[in-house]
Amino acid sequence: MKDQYTQAVLEVLHSGGEPKKVLQGLKETLAKRGHGKLEGAVLRSVYRKLQSQKSSKEAVVIVAKDEHLQKQKQAIQNALKSLSSSADYDVDIDESIIGGVIVRTKNQIVDASYKTKLVNLYRSITK
Amino acid sequence: MSTTIIETIKKEIEGLDVSSKPEEVGVVTAVGDGIAEIEGLSKAQMMEMVIFDDTTGKSLEESIESGDALIGLILNLEEDVVKVVILGESDRVTEGMQVKRTEKLLSIPVSEDIIGRVINPLGTAIDGKGDINGDKDMPIERVAYGVMDRSSVNEPVHTGIKAIDSMIPIGRGQRELIIGDRQTGKTTIAIDTIINQKYEPADKRPICIYVAVGQKRSKTATLMAKLEEAGAMEYTTIIATSASEASPLLFLAPFAGMAVGEYFMQQGKDVLVVLDDLSKHANAYRQMSLLLRRPPGREAYPGDIFYLHSRLLERSAKLSKELGGGSITALPIIETQEGDVSAYIPTNVISITDGQIFLDGDLFNKGIRPALDVGISVSRVGSSAQTKAMKKVSGKIKLELAQFRELEAFMQFASDLDADTKARIDSGQKYVELLKQAQNKPVPFYNQASVIYAANSGLFNGTTPENVVSLADSFLEFIERDRKEIFDTIETGRELTDEVVEKLDKAIEDFKESHKDSYTA
Numbered sequence: 001m002k003d004q005y006t007q008a009v010l011e012v013l014h015s016g017g018e019p020k021k022v023l024q025g026l027k028e029t030l031a032k033r034g035h036g037k038l039e040g041a042v043l044r045s046v047y048r049k050l051q052s053q054k055s056s057k058e059a060v061v062i063v064a065k066d067e068h069l070q071k072q073k074q075a076i077q078n079a080l081k082s083l084s085s086s087a088d089y090d091v092d093i094d095e096s097i098i099g100g101v102i103v104r105t106k107n108q109i110v111d112a113s114y115k116t117k118l119v120n121l122y123r124s125i126t127k
Numbered sequence: 128m129s130t131t132i133i134e135t136i137k138k139e140i141e142g143l144d145v146s147s148k149p150e151e152v153g154v155v156t157a158v159g160d161g162i163a164e165i166e167g168l169s170k171a172q173m174m175e176m177v178i179f180d181d182t183t184g185k186s187l188e189e190s191i192e193s194g195d196a197l198i199g200l201i202l203n204l205e206e207d208v209v210k211v212v213i214l215g216e217s218d219r220v221t222e223g224m225q226v227k228r229t230e231k232l233l234s235i236p237v238s239e240d241i242i243g244r245v246i247n248p249l250g251t252a253i254d255g256k257g258d259i260n261g262d263k264d265m266p267i268e269r270v271a272y273g274v275m276d277r278s279s280v281n282e283p284v285h286t287g288i289k290a291i292d293s294m295i296p297i298g299r300g301q302r303e304l305i306i307g308d309r310q311t312g313k314t315t316i317a318i319d320t321i322i323n324q325k326y327e328p329a330d331k332r333p334i335c336i337y338v339a340v341g342q343k344r345s346k347t348a349t350l351m352a353k354l355e356e357a358g359a360m361e362y363t364t365i366i367a368t369s370a371s372e373a374s375p376l377l378f379l380a381p382f383a384g385m386a387v388g389e390y391f392m393q394q395g396k397d398v399l400v401v402l403d404d405l406s407k408h409a410n411a412y413r414q415m416s417l418l419l420r421r422p423p424g425r426e427a428y429p430g431d432i433f434y435l436h437s438r439l440l441e442r443s444a445k446l447s448k449e450l451g452g453g454s455i456t457a458l459p460i461i462e463t464q465e466g467d468v469s470a471y472i473p474t475n476v477i478s479i480t481d482g483q484i485f486l487d488g489d490l491f492n493k494g495i496r497p498a499l500d501v502g503i504s505v506s507r508v509g510s511s512a513q514t515k516a517m518k519k520v521s522g523k524i525k526l527e528l529a530q531f532r533e534l535e536a537f538m539q540f541a542s543d544l545d546a547d548t549k550a551r552i553d554s555g556q557k558y559v560e561l562l563k564q565a566q567n568k569p570v571p572f573y574n575q576a577s578v579i580y581a582a583n584s585g586l587f588n589g590t591t592p593e594n595v596v597s598l599a600d601s602f603l604e605f606i607e608r609d610r611k612e613i614f615d616t617i618e619t620g621r622e623l624t625d626e627v628v629e630k631l632d633k634a635i636e637d638f639k640e641s642h643k644d645s646y647t648a
Contacts, residue, residue: 044222048156048166082149096186104152107167109227112147119182119190 002038005030006045013046052106059089062102062113066093072101079103079110151228155179156208161217161373162418163199164208165226171209174232174268175201179213180225193219198249199226200233200375203419210419212375214249232268235383236261237390242334245351245365248376248383253367254351265386267379271441278447283512284333284399284456287323287569288316290499290562293521293579294528295484298512299333299397300445300454304476306461306468307486311498313460315566316484317401318350320458322357323569324399333397333456335363338384341377341407344369353567370407374418377411381459385442388455392444395451400443404460405436409472426471436472437479468503482506496563501528515622516576523583524558531555557587560595573617574603580623581635589646598645602638610634 005026012022023043030036061076063069069076069091080087083105094102097113104110153167168177179197182190197219203210213220235250238261245254248267252259280298297303305313321335337354339347347367354360364387368380381402388398402408409432416429424430436459443457459480461473466488468477477483482505491498513521534552537544544552561582564570570578578586578599586602587595606613613630617623623631639646 048154052166079147079149094184096184098187107151107153107169108149109152109225110147110149115182115187115190118187122191123196 001035002041002045005035005038005042006049009042009046010049013050058105059083059085060092060104061089062092062094062097062104064093064095064097064099064113068099068101075101075112076103079112082110083108152180153177153209153226153228155220155222155224155226158213158217158220158222160418161213161375163211163213163217163220163226165211166208168201168209168226168228171201171204171228172230172232173201173204176229176231176233177201177211178227178229179220180227181219181221183225200379202415203421212373212415212419214373214375214379217373231264232266233379234264234266235386236263237265237387238262241364241387242362243360243364245347245367248366248368248379250383263390265390267382267386268438269386269389269442271438272444272446272450276447276450277444278452280445280454280508280512282397282454283509283514283517283572284320284397285323285327285572286316286320287326287571288319288497288564289570289575289579290497290501290564291316291484292513292517292572292575293562294501294525295482295499295504295506296509296513296517296521297456297458297482297506298445298509299456300443301482301506301508301512302440302443302457302459302480303506303509304459304461304480304483305486306463306473306477306483307498308463308466308488311486311488311491312496312566313462313486314346314350314403316486316497317403317458317460318353319567319569320399321354321363321401322359322567323571324362325358326569326571331397332362333399333454334388334391335359336384336387336398336400337363337365338380338400338402339365339367339369340380340402340404341368341370341372341411342403344371357567374411374414377408378415381405381408381439385439385455385457389442392446392453392455393451395446395453397453398455400455400457402439402457402459404462405476406460406462406472409436428471432472433475433479436476440476440479481508494563495559496566499562501525502532514572514576516617516620517572517579519623520576520579520583524579527551527554527558531558553592556592557590557595558582560592561587561599563596571614571618573614576617576623577606577613577631578603580628580631584632584635586635586639594645598642601642601645602635605638605641606634 009022009026030039059080063072080103085105097115099114100112102111102113151168151170153165155163156166157164177199179199181193181197198214199211200214201209201211240259244252244259247253250261280300282299284297284299285292305316307313324332324335351365354363366380366384368377384400388400391398409428412435413428417423421429440457443455445454446452459476461476463473485500485504486498487500530551534548538552581602590598613627616627
């Protein structure tokens, strides 16, 4: 049933339905049909489908701190080039990566973060 | 010690690759029962390894504490998703987790150091004797060698078991099934075969690989102790999976065994692979396939169970001289229920292999061990690999036993039988006694050839079947002590020349003379 609800929600959204209203409608429909338990799964599925419909060229750049953006400029450009992505990108800050940069498109990633390198180094030494 | 560690770390740091290249990533959309469903890996290949990235959002410390990289194996390619079996702690995988492709098909690192060790199907040592450095990654799955790459089987693998080496000989490159109910001595035959390889000259000695599929850990430990005690671990590798491990590891174990075997075969060496057992392997594959939601077929096994075992056993081969002449001999084991060889998996594997050694529970309970049912055991290619010595003596034993089996039913009417029938039954009983053998006591082929020749020449005439075993042992001791050159000549020449036959006849005569007391019956 999950897939059918997902499909229905997507079609309503694509035909111009207002998201807030569509979600409220979904909640009520599920409750009315006794499928309330499916709500979480349907919403996750809708989210994934919407994410996957985004252009595969849209990139997200993850750095540990704002100021690293400038320092990593060249690395980011190289990564975007190797991912055949456009020069426009969103920026995320994730302190856990320590340093370096991660550039991600829909299905590809260039992971040049210090954390990944250090974890890989640790694993290869302690193997 | 600490200097070594510092050096290792220094090398790793110096060689650290700071550049990064694009990797394809997907996202886990569902996980359960050791199976993960992944979206986004549109270019993934079947049997490719993927790495679950459980470090996202975690600090460096937490990432390191979470353990080794978690590997998965792609087994289903579907329209929008791929299904992956998790080769490790599946509870570390969560929905939404990022998964990276490795673009490498599952392989096992192999080197000479693997000999004498116990490993799991991924090549990790589990015997506590330290890491094994692999010098080559051998693919777990590969297409078997083609017709033109092979040559015919022409060298024997001596099992050290008289009944097998004389009547059901196995050749290097052959696939001989060992089949029987539980507790009938299937593993014992395989282990005796491994132990017997120590009698082979070092340059011709096959490297042995014992693959334990879903066996109890205690059984594997006992078996290893036996091999160590016999000095057989020097040329043996054990690939062990226990019953408590996840089904994907059990499924991979025989393939890993073949992959290790191929490493040595490609160097021109002979290899003996024991797959203990394929019934449990089929069960593990059934479990995995059902979890992957593949449609079940007969007995709920998936439709490709025959293909699974045939592509596994087809990798056993005798390579042509151009490719080095190496070989892999496979001894798969199948456990039957109540002696039913017509069940699904037994019939499949019987039809794939080049013969079978059938072990009968009734014979075992009667004390005939190995409990070999000579009537339905067969070797389709082994006779061409048999040594001339064994070939010469085995013809009569086959005939005598065949006649004995026909007359066996009349034994209860012994008093009403004619002299000729009685003599045939008596002779058959003596051969049955002669072929009895204690476990883990394999006999070199030159001993076998000598004692069977002696039996054919009337060594046991005038004695009772009960005396046969002790007389045969005494006879072999007598030759070993007083006529050692007979064994040496057969071992090197591998045939019973007229000269050897003459010496053996003389030895039989002298032995009978010196053991008159045993011939009063």
